[in-house]
Amino acid sequence: xxxxxxxxxxxxxxxxxxxxxxxxxxxxxxxxxxxxxxxxxxxxxxxxxxxxxxxxxxxxxxxxxxxxxxxxxxxxxxxxxx
Amino acid sequence: xxxxxxxxxxxxxxxxxxxxxxxxxxxxxxxxxxxxxxxxxxxxxxxxxxxxxxxxxxxxxxxxxxxxxxxxxxxxxxxxxxxxxxxxxxxxxxxxxxxxxxxxxxxxxxxxxxxxxxxxxxxxxxxxxxxxxxxxxxxxxxxxxxxxxxxxxxxxxxxxxxxxxxxxxxxxxxxxxxxxxxxxxxxxxxxxxxxxxxxxxxxxxxxxxxxxxxxxxxxxxxxxxxxxxxxxxxxxxxxxxxxxxxxxxxxxxxxxxxxxxxxxxxxxxxxxxxxxxxxxxxxxxxxxxxxxxxxxxxxxxxxxxxxxxxxxxxxxxxxxxxxxxxxxxxxxxxxxxxxxxxxxxxxxxxxxxxxxxxxxxxxxxxxxxxxxxxxxxxxxxxxxxxxxxxxxxxxxxxxxxxxxxxxxxxxxxxxx
Numbered sequence: 001x002x003x004x005x006x007x008x009x010x011x012x013x014x015x016x017x018x019x020x021x022x023x024x025x026x027x028x029x030x031x032x033x034x035x036x037x038x039x040x041x042x043x044x045x046x047x048x049x050x051x052x053x054x055x056x057x058x059x060x061x062x063x064x065x066x067x068x069x070x071x072x073x074x075x076x077x078x079x080x081x082x
Numbered sequence: 083x084x085x086x087x088x089x090x091x092x093x094x095x096x097x098x099x100x101x102x103x104x105x106x107x108x109x110x111x112x113x114x115x116x117x118x119x120x121x122x123x124x125x126x127x128x129x130x131x132x133x134x135x136x137x138x139x140x141x142x143x144x145x146x147x148x149x150x151x152x153x154x155x156x157x158x159x160x161x162x163x164x165x166x167x168x169x170x171x172x173x174x175x176x177x178x179x180x181x182x183x184x185x186x187x188x189x190x191x192x193x194x195x196x197x198x199x200x201x202x203x204x205x206x207x208x209x210x211x212x213x214x215x216x217x218x219x220x221x222x223x224x225x226x227x228x229x230x231x232x233x234x235x236x237x238x239x240x241x242x243x244x245x246x247x248x249x250x251x252x253x254x255x256x257x258x259x260x261x262x263x264x265x266x267x268x269x270x271x272x273x274x275x276x277x278x279x280x281x282x283x284x285x286x287x288x289x290x291x292x293x294x295x296x297x298x299x300x301x302x303x304x305x306x307x308x309x310x311x312x313x314x315x316x317x318x319x320x321x322x323x324x325x326x327x328x329x330x331x332x333x334x335x336x337x338x339x340x341x342x343x344x345x346x347x348x349x350x351x352x353x354x355x356x357x358x359x360x361x362x363x364x365x366x367x368x369x370x371x372x373x374x375x376x377x378x379x380x381x382x383x384x385x386x387x388x389x390x391x392x393x394x395x396x397x398x399x400x401x402x403x404x405x406x407x408x409x410x411x412x413x414x415x416x417x418x419x420x421x422x423x424x425x426x427x428x429x430x431x432x433x434x435x436x437x438x439x440x441x442x443x444x445x446x447x448x449x450x451x452x453x454x455x456x457x458x459x460x461x462x463x464x465x466x467x468x469x470x471x472x473x474x475x476x477x478x479x480x481x482x483x484x485x486x487x488x489x490x491x492x493x494x495x496x497x498x
Contacts, residue, residue, distance in 0.1 A: 023382045023407075024398055029418050030450040030494045050484060051452055052459040059452070062459070082418045082496045 002080040004036075009074050010044070010067040017064045018077060026059040033079040035065035042073030139270030140351055141291045142248045142263050143284045144211065151270035151291045152180060156330045160283060160292050163317050163337040167290060183257065183290055208353040209389030214396045215347035216383035216409040224374040225319065225340055229253055230308040230326075232369040235264060235277050236360035237301045242275050244268075245358040248349040249365055249411065251307050253321075253341035259284050260341055262307030262325050264299070266360070267352070271296040279305065281323040281333035294323075295330035306369075309341075344372060346383070346409040348394065356392035359413035368408040383409055418496035420452075425490050426460070426483040433464075433480045434493065442475040449495035451481035458489035 010016055022028050035044040050062040067073065138145040152169075154160050158177065159170045167180035220226050231251035239245065245267050252261030262281050265273050271280050271293045278298045284291035299305065306326035313320035313336065320336035346367040353359065372381055385396045393415025398407065426432055438444050451460040464480040479493065 022398065024385060027452075028397060029416060030448050030452075030496060032448050048461050048463055049450065050459050050461040051450060052485065053453040053456055053489075055456040057456070062461075082416055 002078065004076055004078050006077045007074065008065075008076070009072060010065060011072045012067050012070055015047070015064060015066045017062055020061040020063065020077070020079070021058070025057055026061075029081045031061055031079050031081045033061065033063040033077060035063070035075045036078050037069070038074040038076060039071070040073075041069050041071040042067070042075065043069035044073070044075055140246050140268065141270050141284055141293075142250065142261060142282050142349060143259065143289075143291060144351075146270060146289070146291055148270060150285075150289065151293070152178075153271070154292050154294055154333055156295060156332065159334045159336055161336050162339075167292075180290055180292075183285055208355070208358075208391050210351045210353065211349060211388065212386075213348045213350050213389040214385070214387045214394045214411055215345050216385050216396050216398060217343060217345045218372075218381050218383050220342045220344065220374060220379070222374045222379045224377070224379075225311055225314065226253060226309075226342065226344065226372065227311040227375055228308070228371060228373040229344055230306060230369070230371040231346060231367045232304060232306045233264070233365055233367050235299050235301050235303045235305060236362045236365050238275070238277070238361060239266065239358050240361045241355060241357040243352060243354040243358050245350060245352040245354070246273075247359065249347070249367075250349075251309075251344070251346050251367060251370075253309055254343045254345070255339050255341050257285060257339060258341075260309055260321060260323055260335070262305075262309070262323050262331070264305060264307075265296070269296075277301065277303075279325050279328060279331055281325070281331055283323070283333055283335055292333065292335075294333040297325075297328055297331055299328070312336075344381075346370070346396075346411065348396075348411040348413070350389075353392075356414060359392060359394075363414060363416075364410045364412040366408055366410050370407055370409065381407075383407075416496075418448075418494055420492050420494050422493045423490065424492070425488060426481060427488045428483050428486055431463070431480060431482045433478055436477040436479070436493070436495070437474075441473055442477075444477075445497040447477055447495050447497045449477065449479040449493060451479070451491050452494050453485070453489050453491050455487070455489040457485055457487045458483065458491070459485040460489070460491055 005020060006018060033049050034046045037044050045066045045068050047064045047066050052060045137148050139148045139151055141151055154169055157172055161168050161170050166182050168176040169178040171177045229251060246269055247266040248263050250261040250263040252259055260283050265278050268274055273296055276298055278296045280296040281294040308326050309321055309323045312322050318337040319340050322332060322334045324332035383398045387395045395412045397410045421436060422434060449465050450462045453460050461482045461484050462479055463482050466478045467475055469475050
């Protein structure tokens with residue numbers, strides 16, 4: 001199921017890490033997560049995706065985006081699994 | 083001449099004749115503490131009908147005597163005032179009495195613990211009853227005022243074994259369950275090897291069951307099952323249940339106990355092989371809209387995978403976003419794979435390889451490391467592919483432990 005989440009702004013050269021959490025034990029299987037620029041001249045690289053398990057057995061997903069473009073841009077996250 | 087090995091048709095599907103037993107008038111089927119069934123003398127009355135001379139038919143609550151399974155005519159209302167059920171016509175005049183329905187103590191949902199299916203008679207090799215489901219109990223103090231779910235009628239099963247499959251959202255209490263049901267196969271409401279829908283209001287084991295007209299639908303149709311609180315008084319709660327836009331599927335009830343446990347359920351009977359399930363991976367119970375009064379409560383679904391013989395399971399999505407998200411009911415295992423079992427120290431990086439048979443090419447693969455212990459954060463930094471001199475493709479993935487502790491992990495992945 002594909003999903004969209006978040007609404008952020010990122011400056012040129014800046015890196016941001018976001019987290020994504022689902023209810024229950026949070027496990028929604030492997031997830032493809034990518035940042036989508038919402039403005040022109042945006043080049044956003046999703047550099048890594050992580051999974052973290054806390055002491056309550058809850059799985060949280062993380063993704064890191066870097067702005068390789070020349071301008072500050074708004075973006076959202078898109079993702080999906082199986 | 084009858085052969086004991088002949089196959090005969092029963093409401094639960096084809097069965098060996100030796101497993102189908104006539105119950106003579108004046109005798110009853112009784113379940114023993116061991117879960118087997120015996121025939122005993124004597125009759126019991128419920129709702130004015132003797133159970134012993136009644137055939138069993140399938141309902142979303144399991145098998146019931148046909149005498150306690152009632153169709154509620156379009157335009158009429160089922161009234162439960164004072165614990166006695168009666169059908170009221172448009173002028174609110176009782177046109178049929180169904181008798182007393184004993185209330186069970188509050189505090190435990192009716193289903194699935196009251197699904198009734200005789201395990202010692204026809205015994206399918208695969209699990210029956212509530213297969214997998216998600217549930218949420220309303221403890222907000224405000225009654226559920228609306229519970230809607232949208233789903234697409236799945237493709238037909240690729241094999242027919244006399245199975246019956248029910249898919250529904252529903253609300254229940256300790257005594258009754260209320261549900262708009264998509265059905266494949268036969269039930270007490272009718273049906274066969276086609277998809278059909280009806281609304282049900284059913285008691286637990288061997289109890290009264292009421293259903294609306296059964297209406298045929300087609301694979302690909304988009305269904306919206308809606309239950310709405312229509313009134314509340316000293317006599318009890320009133321609700322309507324229907325498939326939105328499908329005529330004659332409405333089943334109105336009034337003056338009943340409050341319904342509190344919400345569920346999204348896959349239920350099945352007579353499954354003999356995994357291909358008896360719909361010929362698709364899953365059904366997404368989507369656009370869930372759950373309201374208490376005029377507000378949308380915080381809903382966290384609890385998943386129960388009761389039968390997993392075909393990999394059945396439930397996944398939740400976006401519970402906390404607009405509405406109450408989506409519950410995916412899977413008929414078989416998910417398409418993502420799991421592999422490996424490793425341990426990784428804090429700050430350590432490991433590269434693993436993954437190889438499939440043949441030429442090894444299974445298309446582009448999403449591969450991620452999943453931590454199996456707490457306080458771990460595993461980052462999959464790189465996924466790569468190589469082809470050797472024999473044309474065989476091998477996949478590689480690299481994981482780094484960004485957490486403070488050494489943890490066990492496995493790999494999960496998949497493609498299209």
